Amino acid sequence: MEPLNVYASRLVTKKEHFTPGHKACQGCAEALAVRLVSKALGKNVIVANATGCMEVISTTYPHTSWEVPWMHVAFENTGAVISGIEGGVKALVRKGKLPERNTVFVGMGGDGATCDIGFQALSGAFERGHDIVYVCFDNEAYMNTGIQRSSSTPFGAKTTTTPDGVKTHGEVHWKKNMPKIAVAHNIPYVATACPSYPLDLIRKVEKAAKMKGPAYVHILSVCPTGWRIPTKDAIWIGRLAVETGVFPLYEVTDGKYDLTFPDLELKPVKEYLSPQGRFKHFTPGLYEVFQKQVTENYEKLKSRIYL
Amino acid sequence: METNSKPGWKDLEVGFALSTPGSAREYKTGDWRSERPVVDTEKCIQCGICYIFCPDMAITKTEKGYFVADLYYCKGCGICARECFTGCVKMVTEEE
Amino acid sequence: MRERKGVEVSIAAADAAAMADIDLVAAYPITPQTHIVEHLSELVASGELDAQYIAVESEHSAMSVCCGSSAVGARTFTCTSSQGLALMNEIVFLTASLRLPIVMITANRSLSGPLSIWNDHSDVMSVRDCGWIQIFAENGQDVFDQVLFCFRVAENPEVSLPVMLNIDGFALTHVIEPVEYWNKEDVKKFLPDFEPVNRLNPDDPITLGALAMPDIFTEIKKAQDQALINSKTEILKAWQEIGEITGRFYKPVETYKAEGAKILFLTMGSIGETVSIAIDELRDKGEDVGLLKLRLWRPFPFEELFEEIRNAKEIIVIDRAVSFGGPGGPVASEIRSALYGRNNMPQISSYICGLAGRDVIPEDYISIYHRVKEDQQKELRLNNSIYYGVRE
Numbered sequence: 109m110e111p112l113n114v115y116a117s118r119l120v121t122k123k124e125h126f127t128p129g130h131k132a133c134q135g136c137a138e139a140l141a142v143r144l145v146s147k148a149l150g151k152n153v154i155v156a157n158a159t160g161c162m163e164v165i166s167t168t169y170p171h172t173s174w175e176v177p178w179m180h181v182a183f184e185n186t187g188a189v190i191s192g193i194e195g196g197v198k199a200l201v202r203k204g205k206l207p208e209r210n211t212v213f214v215g216m217g218g219d220g221a222t223c224d225i226g227f228q229a230l231s232g233a234f235e236r237g238h239d240i241v242y243v244c245f246d247n248e249a250y251m252n253t254g255i256q257r258s259s260s261t262p263f264g265a266k267t268t269t270t271p272d273g274v275k276t277h278g279e280v281h282w283k284k285n286m287p288k289i290a291v292a293h294n295i296p297y298v299a300t301a302c303p304s305y306p307l308d309l310i311r312k313v314e315k316a317a318k319m320k321g322p323a324y325v326h327i328l329s330v331c332p333t334g335w336r337i338p339t340k341d342a343i344w345i346g347r348l349a350v351e352t353g354v355f356p357l358y359e360v361t362d363g364k365y366d367l368t369f370p371d372l373e374l375k376p377v378k379e380y381l382s383p384q385g386r387f388k389h390f391t392p393g394l395y396e397v398f399q400k401q402v403t404e405n406y407e408k409l410k411s412r413i414y415l
Numbered sequence: 416m417e418t419n420s421k422p423g424w425k426d427l428e429v430g431f432a433l434s435t436p437g438s439a440r441e442y443k444t445g446d447w448r449s450e451r452p453v454v455d456t457e458k459c460i461q462c463g464i465c466y467i468f469c470p471d472m473a474i475t476k477t478e479k480g481y482f483v484a485d486l487y488y489c490k491g492c493g494i495c496a497r498e499c500f501t502g503c504v505k506m507v508t509e510e511e
Numbered sequence: 512m513r514e515r516k517g518v519e520v521s522i523a524a525a526d527a528a529a530m531a532d533i534d535l536v537a538a539y540p541i542t543p544q545t546h547i548v549e550h551l552s553e554l555v556a557s558g559e560l561d562a563q564y565i566a567v568e569s570e571h572s573a574m575s576v577c578c579g580s581s582a583v584g585a586r587t588f589t590c591t592s593s594q595g596l597a598l599m600n601e602i603v604f605l606t607a608s609l610r611l612p613i614v615m616i617t618a619n620r621s622l623s624g625p626l627s628i629w630n631d632h633s634d635v636m637s638v639r640d641c642g643w644i645q646i647f648a649e650n651g652q653d654v655f656d657q658v659l660f661c662f663r664v665a666e667n668p669e670v671s672l673p674v675m676l677n678i679d680g681f682a683l684t685h686v687i688e689p690v691e692y693w694n695k696e697d698v699k700k701f702l703p704d705f706e707p708v709n710r711l712n713p714d715d716p717i718t719l720g721a722l723a724m725p726d727i728f729t730e731i732k733k734a735q736d737q738a739l740i741n742s743k744t745e746i747l748k749a750w751q752e753i754g755e756i757t758g759r760f761y762k763p764v765e766t767y768k769a770e771g772a773k774i775l776f777l778t779m780g781s782i783g784e785t786v787s788i789a790i791d792e793l794r795d796k797g798e799d800v801g802l803l804k805l806r807l808w809r810p811f812p813f814e815e816l817f818e819e820i821r822n823a824k825e826i827i828v829i830d831r832a833v834s835f836g837g838p839g840g841p842v843a844s845e846i847r848s849a850l851y852g853r854n855n856m857p858q859i860s861s862y863i864c865g866l867a868g869r870d871v872i873p874e875d876y877i878s879i880y881h882r883v884k885e886d887q888q889k890e891l892r893l894n895n896s897i898y899y900g901v902r903e
Contacts, residue, residue, distance in 0.1 A: 154711045172721060
């Protein structure tokens, strides 16, 4: 387990560039993730944000929770908008119209905005090699519109468009492996993170910001409202996601894989799944199927370390 | 900007931009909660875990170094109580 | 001494954008805009133009990249046509609401289906209500001058709106015309540096693109509409200045032998020149006919239209797009709507011509004129559009 230095929390900056007064649900780990990302990045940033939970709760006119320059255009174009921001500043600096500030250009989007509708724009941004950081806040469904499934919804999970019925039992497809797709674009840095491990998350985002070229950080964002868990359990469930291997934490730096917890003894997935309302309908059979896939994926991930 | 009197179209910024950073600070989310965290300062080791896990940045430090809830914003989610290392934070029901 | 040369209009358009010293161009190739973006990439590669050339992966991303770029204060340019304009549709509306001064050339081409690469106005008519300033160019010289005009008006802090320059695909983009290029000094005098009204800057953080609840949305839209209406002042100023620099004075509604005419044709874009040949022939035969050419489409030039119509009894609107199931072609409906209720309101006919590049020659317009004169004898005049030349 993370060598938890209980006093390490005090090493983290006390500055908040993401302000209270935002309208996220109680216990929203995605808002916590945004808060931690903001701490990691500081003030010298420009943010492009997709439509989604974080955009809506943080910028309801006339309130804004952002103390950094921030822009929202649409749902599926954050990859493109942040490319334009980066390109525009690059041109202005080169032509002497702006001083070089080494500003970090950050794209932020949910799993819908990143893995589904915004996939093309992000792929384009990666392929063109823009000097950006893209953070995906993955709460595993289209939460903002009422908990509908996305390609990031895990197998078997109940959502409002994948209910549990007689013919089908929750989501029938497996979660899209977005970090793997990011790695396939040959970008310098890809990482997975979880706000239940705040110091690790901050470290990875700081590393991503320093990279030249595109960096991608995929953050598991526990959503008590959508996952049907008590609000107080958001951090605990996020921890279990990592401890059971369902959401492994790793980094890929220039194609080289590093597991954040290399010697982790995986707990059974049932420990992670059973407290969640969205998996309440799971039979022993479904648990078995899920466990098998998680074990297989984890072995595959470990094998990449030795490539 | 006044939240009581609604602005007319001539008062708006160009492109409905918001040029006051962090203006959400004026919005009281403390009204949402039905429970409130209470800290037993005898047991508190001032580790800051509650501070770092609060999604609403609603934990502030007292002069003595203890972390307490900022009741203007605290939504009463209970994460601080659950994650507290020594168990010194308890959620109590809000009374009218 | 200004350089005057025979040049393909697409090349001239790209050269004008380069003279404006754009900072970023993000575009996706689509016939018939391709020569513009290709030439821009040549200028960047040769070093003649210092700009970021972002070869985006779709038109939707093209306009999105432009949004980001304009928001940080870079002079931003793009171009598209037809399906590309349709694909970026939602972002086009957003750009105007965010008041980002992007300049876009639309090389007008027919909207699918069926697929067609040829010229008509169905693409621009599909974004009538998007909130951009929209103008039409008639010939190569016009295109060159208007590109510079677009940046000047868009970036003016009193305006701060995106501007769309419409040029007929193939009919204008791919023809070689004589164009007088401006001097660098002319451009410098006419086009100041871009100082954005809203800039994303870590030293002065702003939030762009918030969510608006029902209680404020109406006010935001009213403010946007008024900004578009008010932009007319700067539009007229800019055209006046172009006139002083080049001797070419552009107007919201251009006329050709229209004064006192009882019957007027009304066109937009390059077909105006073809119709003017028909006007000459008709007038030689003693017909009392003239031509209005609408250059400014949005904000709609009400005053200029009222003035130029004068005593005309009939306006023959040449529409180059269809409004399916609607009350006439898009331009005809708007002209009718603008003139409704006025004293001595002229009769307005809607003729749909030249869809997807079908040739319409002066003889056709003469034929339309005579047909209208016949219709004038009828008691009941219908408002629906007539598809000129359609085979039954």
